[in-house]
Amino acid sequence: MTQSPRNHSSLSTSFIARVGLLSALALIFSYVEAIIPYSPAVPGIKLGIANVVTVIALYKFGSKDAVCVSVIRIVIAGLLFNGLFGMLYSLAGATLSLAGMIGLKYTDKFSVVGVSMAAGVLHNLGQLLVASALIEDLRIFIYFPVLLFSGIAAGILVGVAAALILRSLIL
Amino acid sequence: MKQLIRKADVILFIVLIAVGLAASAVLSVHSGSSTDAKVVIKSGGRVYARYPLSEDAELEIPAPGSAGSSASSETDECTHYLNYNVVSIKDGRVSVSKASCKNQVCVRHGSISMPGETIVCLPNRLVVSIEGDEGGGYDSITS
Numbered sequence: 001m002t003q004s005p006r007n008h009s010s011l012s013t014s015f016i017a018r019v020g021l022l023s024a025l026a027l028i029f030s031y032v033e034a035i036i037p038y039s040p041a042v043p044g045i046k047l048g049i050a051n052v053v054t055v056i057a058l059y060k061f062g063s064k065d066a067v068c069v070s071v072i073r074i075v076i077a078g079l080l081f082n083g084l085f086g087m088l089y090s091l092a093g094a095t096l097s098l099a100g101m102i103g104l105k106y107t108d109k110f111s112v113v114g115v116s117m118a119a120g121v122l123h124n125l126g127q128l129l130v131a132s133a134l135i136e137d138l139r140i141f142i143y144f145p146v147l148l149f150s151g152i153a154a155g156i157l158v159g160v161a162a163a164l165i166l167r168s169l170i171l
Numbered sequence: 172m173k174q175l176i177r178k179a180d181v182i183l184f185i186v187l188i189a190v191g192l193a194a195s196a197v198l199s200v201h202s203g204s205s206t207d208a209k210v211v212i213k214s215g216g217r218v219y220a221r222y223p224l225s226e227d228a229e230l231e232i233p234a235p236g237s238a239g240s241s242a243s244s245e246t247d248e249c250t251h252y253l254n255y256n257v258v259s260i261k262d263g264r265v266s267v268s269k270a271s272c273k274n275q276v277c278v279r280h281g282s283i284s285m286p287g288e289t290i291v292c293l294p295n296r297l298v299v300s301i302e303g304d305e306g307g308g309y310d311s312i313t314s
Contacts, residue, residue, distance in 0.1 A: 107179075114180030121187055145195035152187055163175055 018061060019068045026053035026073040027080075034081045045150045048120065048158060050077075055101070055116050055162035060169065063102045070094045085134075092130040093123035112166060113159035120155020121148055208286055208303035210265050212258060215296045222260060224284075224301060230258045234271070234295035256297050265299060267292065 029050035050073055058066035074094055078087025097119035104115045124147040132140045208224040215235030222228055234254035256277065257269035266282035272294035280290045286303030 109177070109179040110183065111174055111177045111180050113176050114183050117180070117187070118183060142198050145191045145198065148187065148191040148194065152184070152191075160175065 015065070019065055019072070022053055022057050022065065022069045023072040023076070026050040026069055027076055029053060030073060030077040031081065034077070045147065045154075047154050048123065049161075051097075051116070051119065051123075051158050052162045052165065054098075055112060055119070055158065056166055056169070058101055058105065058115075059112060059162070059166055063098075063105075066101070067098055070098055088134075089127040089130050093126035096126035096129075097123040111159075112163040113156055116159025116162060117152055117155035120153075120158065121151035124148065124151040208301055210258070210260055211298075211300050211302045213298040213300070221302075224260065224263055224265065224303075226260065227262070228260045229268075230260075232256045232258055232295075232297060234297065254295050256292055256295055258299055265290070265301065267297075267299065271295065 027050070029052065033047060033049055051070075053073070054066050054070045057069045071091070071094065074087060074090045078084060078090065082090065100122040101115050101119045104110045104118055110118070125144075128141065128144060128147055132138055210222045210224050212219045212221070212230070212232055214232055219232060220230070222230065231252070232255060233252040234256070236254075252271070254271045255269075256267050256271070259266055259268045264282040264284045267277040267280065267290055270278050270292055272292055274294070277290050277292035277297070277299075283290055283299075283301060286301050289298055289300040291298050
């Protein structure tokens with residue numbers, strides 16, 4: 001994520017500080033989630049509490065912040081505790097879900113909860129696509145319905161949390 | 172942004188649920204018809220036969236070296252061979268229902284149904300295993 005000095009005009013000090021803070025916050029959520037012992041029936045089902053930070057960054061500060069926070073969080077969490085494959089899955093999921101979130105927010109028809117719900121589904125879809133590419137077997141898509149429903153549930157929970165925080169956040 | 176949930180959210184929610192239900196319906200129909208798991212029976216180290224797991228069958232497997240008549244292997248009473256095992260496939264589960272051996276470990280093993288599972292009868296040098304596609308269990312990549 002090193003930026004060349006040429007486009008320093010787009011990287012204000014407050015932006016760097018803000019993204020750094022939000023990334024650290026998101027990273028703590030990732031850590032909390034990583035140490036909770038649980039074994040889902042299907043690998044990949046996760047609450048994704050760290051995405052509360054991503055959603056807040058998107059709504060409070062814009063898409064650039066959200067993308068930066070998300071990518072920084074995933075790379076560092078991957079190096080620290082999720083492992084390389086976890087990082088790969090998460091990056092694919094994050095790419096899709098960020099694109100979806102930014103797109104849906106742009107239409108201005110959806111609430112935070114709806115955008116987050118779509119993001120949850122898209123995140124799981126991205127993971128599934130990477131998994132099917134890695135295993136080279138499309139039969140892994142038998143997990144699709146389970147991951148879809150869990151994505152909806154996780155997305156709604158994250159969205160409600162983010163909406164409530166956004167409502168009471170004074171910035 | 173005041174409302175927690177808006178109309179478009181509900182529509183999206185319904186659409187997603189519908190997609191999920193449709194996908195699971197399609198997949199359950201699809202996977203129900205194509206259970207191409209095979210029961211592999213090895214006798215004396217060589218593959219003796221392969222049978223589809225989905226078809227019920229009762230098979231008499233002679234132990235290697237035991238004399239006996241030829242391929243009439245679907246009889247109820249196992250008197251053709253000196254040493255034998257009867258492998259039965261029923262409702263997608265495989266078990267050894269009879270065995271000529273002393274310890275009867277293979278009979279007491281119970282039934283197997285998942286790819287990768289095996290029943291072994293050492294005295295008769297018989298290995299019954301289920302061979303299937305990766306869909307049955309978890310793989311090593313997911314951590």
